[in-house]
Amino acid sequence: MSGGILSPLDRAIVRATQEGLPLVERPYHAVAEAVGTTPEEVMARMERLLAAGVIRRIGLVPNHYALGYGFNGMTVWDVADEDIAEAGLLVGNLDFVSHCYHRPRHLPHWPYSLFAMIHAKEKAAADALVASIAQLLGPLSRGHLVLFSSRILKKTGLRL
Known part of the structure; x- marks a missing residue:
């Protein structure tokens, strides 16, 4: 190459x-x-x-539903811009967060800037994971939502 x-x-x-x-x-x-x-x-x-960045990663892409994880939620957190790096490291290092990233806010309707995906087999377990993130973030979080998946979408990247 x-x-x-x-x-x-x-x-x-x-x-x-x-x-x-x-x-x-x-x-x-x-x-x-x-x-x-x-x-x-x-x-x-x-x-x-x-x-070289031509391939971004070599890894497993599981079907969470097939594995019994029916409560897959994108948690979104309102974190101040000056705290986003700290909050992202805290949440991204949790073993139950599959991916965590910073996204721009769209004020006034969408104040959330930190996104973290969780997976659980039951709703109560998912709620407990969200509560543990909230406790970890403490005052760094000014609010949050959980957007649960209703179906799996085909995950694909660019194809040659």
């Missing part, structure tokens, strides 16, 4: 993995066979693509 242009082999690897790695015992070997190279070359190229 030079100058941001993918080689034909890089493109083949991206195409072979953009829907996910094969669900086999040795996925990089399967990709290598599909694109005509070695597993070591696939892994080395994927590392380079990851380092």
Whole structure:
């Protein structure tokens, strides 16, 4: 990869993995066979693509509903701009928060600037997680809402 242009082999690897790695015992070997190279070359190229930002991450995207987590809520918090970094670190480090990020407010109707996703099997458990975030944030939070998912949407990124 030079100058941001993918080689034909890089493109083949991206195409072979953009829907996910094969669900086999040795996925990089399967990709290598599909694109005509070695597993070591696939892994080395994927590392380079990851380092260059072409691939954002290699990870698992679970279907929370299939795992029994029916209460998936985006918690949104009104945190002062000067406190957002501190609050984000506190909440983002919780083991039950799958992702946490800062988003712009849209005043006067939307004062929330810190977003954190939680997952629970029961409503009471989800409420307890939200309460623990509220307690952790204390006076850093000026208010919050929880937006529970009603269905799962297909999660995909850009496809070649």
